[in-house]
Amino acid sequence: MDAFDALMAGFGVAMKPINLMWGFVGVTLGTFIGVLPGVGPALTVAMLLPLTVKLDPTGALIMFAGIYYGAMFGGSTTTILLNTPGESASIATALEGNRMAKAGRAGPALATSAIGSFVAGTIATVLLTLLAPVVVEFALRFGPAEYFSLMVFAFITVSAVLGASTVRGLTSLFLGLFLGLVGIDGQTAQPRFAFGVAELLDGVDVVVLAVGLFAVGEALYVAAYQSRLAGTVEHLQGPVLMSAEDWRRSWPAWLRATAIGFPFGTIPAGGAEIPTFLSYTVEKKLSRHPEDFGRGAIEGVAGPEAANNASATGVLVPLLTLGIPTSATAAILLGAFQNYGLQPGPQLFQAQSDLVWGLIASLYVGNVILLVLNLPLIGIWVRVLSIPKDLLYAGILVFATLGAYSLHQSWVDLLTLYLFGLLGFAMRRWDIPVGPAVIGLILGPLAETQFRRALAISQGDASVFFTQPISATFLAVTAALALGPWALRRWRRR
Amino acid sequence: MRRSAAEIALSTGVLGLGLAVAGVAMTLPSEGGYAGIGPNFFPGVVGAGIIVLGIWLSFEALTGGWRGAPPDNARERGEHAFHAAGFGWVTAGLVLHMALIGWAGFVIAGTALFACVARAFGSRRIARDVSIGLLLSVAVFFFFVRLLDVNLPAGWLQSILGSAGI
Numbered sequence: 001m002d003a004f005d006a007l008m009a010g011f012g013v014a015m016k017p018i019n020l021m022w023g024f025v026g027v028t029l030g031t032f033i034g035v036l037p038g039v040g041p042a043l044t045v046a047m048l049l050p051l052t053v054k055l056d057p058t059g060a061l062i063m064f065a066g067i068y069y070g071a072m073f074g075g076s077t078t079t080i081l082l083n084t085p086g087e088s089a090s091i092a093t094a095l096e097g098n099r100m101a102k103a104g105r106a107g108p109a110l111a112t113s114a115i116g117s118f119v120a121g122t123i124a125t126v127l128l129t130l131l132a133p134v135v136v137e138f139a140l141r142f143g144p145a146e147y148f149s150l151m152v153f154a155f156i157t158v159s160a161v162l163g164a165s166t167v168r169g170l171t172s173l174f175l176g177l178f179l180g181l182v183g184i185d186g187q188t189a190q191p192r193f194a195f196g197v198a199e200l201l202d203g204v205d206v207v208v209l210a211v212g213l214f215a216v217g218e219a220l221y222v223a224a225y226q227s228r229l230a231g232t233v234e235h236l237q238g239p240v241l242m243s244a245e246d247w248r249r250s251w252p253a254w255l256r257a258t259a260i261g262f263p264f265g266t267i268p269a270g271g272a273e274i275p276t277f278l279s280y281t282v283e284k285k286l287s288r289h290p291e292d293f294g295r296g297a298i299e300g301v302a303g304p305e306a307a308n309n310a311s312a313t314g315v316l317v318p319l320l321t322l323g324i325p326t327s328a329t330a331a332i333l334l335g336a337f338q339n340y341g342l343q344p345g346p347q348l349f350q351a352q353s354d355l356v357w358g359l360i361a362s363l364y365v366g367n368v369i370l371l372v373l374n375l376p377l378i379g380i381w382v383r384v385l386s387i388p389k390d391l392l393y394a395g396i397l398v399f400a401t402l403g404a405y406s407l408h409q410s411w412v413d414l415l416t417l418y419l420f421g422l423l424g425f426a427m428r429r430w431d432i433p434v435g436p437a438v439i440g441l442i443l444g445p446l447a448e449t450q451f452r453r454a455l456a457i458s459q460g461d462a463s464v465f466f467t468q469p470i471s472a473t474f475l476a477v478t479a480a481l482a483l484g485p486w487a488l489r490r491w492r493r494r
Numbered sequence: 495m496r497r498s499a500a501e502i503a504l505s506t507g508v509l510g511l512g513l514a515v516a517g518v519a520m521t522l523p524s525e526g527g528y529a530g531i532g533p534n535f536f537p538g539v540v541g542a543g544i545i546v547l548g549i550w551l552s553f554e555a556l557t558g559g560w561r562g563a564p565p566d567n568a569r570e571r572g573e574h575a576f577h578a579a580g581f582g583w584v585t586a587g588l589v590l591h592m593a594l595i596g597w598a599g600f601v602i603a604g605t606a607l608f609a610c611v612a613r614a615f616g617s618r619r620i621a622r623d624v625s626i627g628l629l630l631s632v633a634v635f636f637f638f639v640r641l642l643d644v645n646l647p648a649g650w651l652q653s654i655l656g657s658a659g660i
Contacts, residue, residue: 460530
């Protein structure tokens with residue numbers, strides 16, 4: 001029961017009053033920012049990153065766990081009451097959730113979302129606790145070649161396999177990889193693509209890229225096309241409670257959705273979009289009240305919301321055990337680790353056991369905080385929703401620029417931020433996914449390091465990636481995923 | 495057949511970026527010790543990749559347009575036509591902010607940014623926007639400088655805000 005002892009020690013860390021307080025602060029701030037329309041979890045985490053610069057790593061990461069969960073819950077509230085999903089993972093919730101709100105059942109919709117998120121989040125955290133030591137055990141056998149091949153696998157699945165267009169996904173990824181090259185090469189101290197600009201020698205900061213793409217890009221887009229100016233906030237009538245009937249219809253949906261969401265989170269499958277829709281479809285099929293779907297069926301909220309949270313926890317498995325981010329939000333969290341000189345992975349479980357298990361324990365605590373804090377405070381979150389658009393975006397940009405400026409106290413970072421904003425505008429307008437660029441920026445330098453290490457060990461023999469069984473397997477699966485659909489189409493056409 | 499000038503321009507831009515990255519990569523040293531590859535190797539690979547993607551995008555743009563891309567006509571996307579003033583006011587706010595923050599200070603730059611962005615979203619109440627922007631910036635300034643110990647420039651308001659900034 002090694003993991004159990006470690007987890008108990010972790011609870012010792014997470015339950016320290018000061019860390020508990022950071023958890024509360026994280027959940028509250030995460031929910032507050034996450035509720036703002038047009039602000040998804042990735043942007044919430046990126047905008048709040050500068051707040052933690054002066055904290056010790058454990059406190060900061062515990063606060064981030066709270067922000068991560070809070071942002072997710074805040075997003076659901078917005079989706080249900082405003083019908084403007086802040087991110088693709090909330091679209092499924094919007095289908096039934098907003099109709100429930102329109103029918104005056106916003107209370108039960110928010111309750112099943114909050115309680116479902118708690119149930120799914122807690123079960124998923126148990127699964128994370130059980131799974132993490134197993135993956136760590138396996139990953140300890142990985143050398144540089146295996147890591148590099150695994151990263152190639154992650155690159156291809158997040159950019160090429162899913163999404164509307166393979167070529168646009170790959171373009172986003174390669175833009176991120178290029179931005180990751182900027183700065184001083186970690187192994188030879190050779191400056192690359194910095195052109196003598198001091199601010200660029202440190203490399204491109206993930207916060208600047210994420211905030212530029214998500215916040216500045218979004219503000220430019222909405223101001224230019226006024227796409228989200230319409231939209232009415234549904235009134236919250238009645239208490240945020242569920243009837244016995246609601247409970248009976250919700251809990252099987254929560255459990256099924258957890259079973260769907262968690263595995264999808266652990267693999268690089270492009271975030272929570274697929275599991276939330278899958279859960280919606282399953283609930284629609286299994287429901288005894290299929291006629292309610294389209295008119296506000298509570299299963300249609302309970303399922304996708306639970307799936308979203310379970311998958312968000314699942315994402316932490318590859319992030320913590322392998323150091324591989326599989327979503328833009330996870331990439332930003334990895335950036336937060338790197339700010340403290342920490343590299344998630346099997347070694348971190350051994351070297352910083354207290355920190356990692358404290359973080360995992362704080363996920364349990366965070367779920368409870370989310371439940372006890374948000375149901376009573378829901379009235380405040382609803383009021384946050386009715387901030388007028390002009391003031392909302394003005395405020396978001398004041399915070400967005402603050403994060404970039406505080407890096408070096410330099411206007412150069414603000415210029416970079418604006419250029420990333422233009423990039424984000426173009427990516428949104430021409431449907432180029434943003435996630436692969438953020439993942440490429442963070443994971444690219446790690447992949448390069450592993451690649452060069454692998455070659456240094458093999459004395460420059462590149463066949464090492466294909467002759468080591470684990471590495472070869474990763475590459476074979478990658479090739480199958482990348483070329484499989486195309487080959488299948490050709491074969492069918494004959 | 496659909497052909498979008500913007501898509502062609504963007505595809506060419508990607509191709510140009512790829513050439514630039516590959517060009518810079520060629521100027522980097524190739525010394526690599528045991529690995530046999532130096533700091534120029536990955537930039538070369540990334541540059542080559544971007545060139546291939548630029549060619550691929552150009553091919554799609556010239557043969558019926560990017561596959562599955564949103565239509566150029568804003569109404570077909572369910573949006574209003576491009577509103578240059580909105581885009582321009584956000585840009586003006588950010589440029590003004592980066593020009594002001596170093597010498598006028600965080601609070602003045604933040605207030606200017608706030609007012610410009612509010613204007614971009616259709617607000618005509620300048621007095622309200624400036625006062626809310628000022629309040630928010632002062633609150634953020636004190637929160638970060640006093641509580642979080644993060645340096646932010648006080649600038650022109652040094653005497654009012656105290657010597658907290660740099």
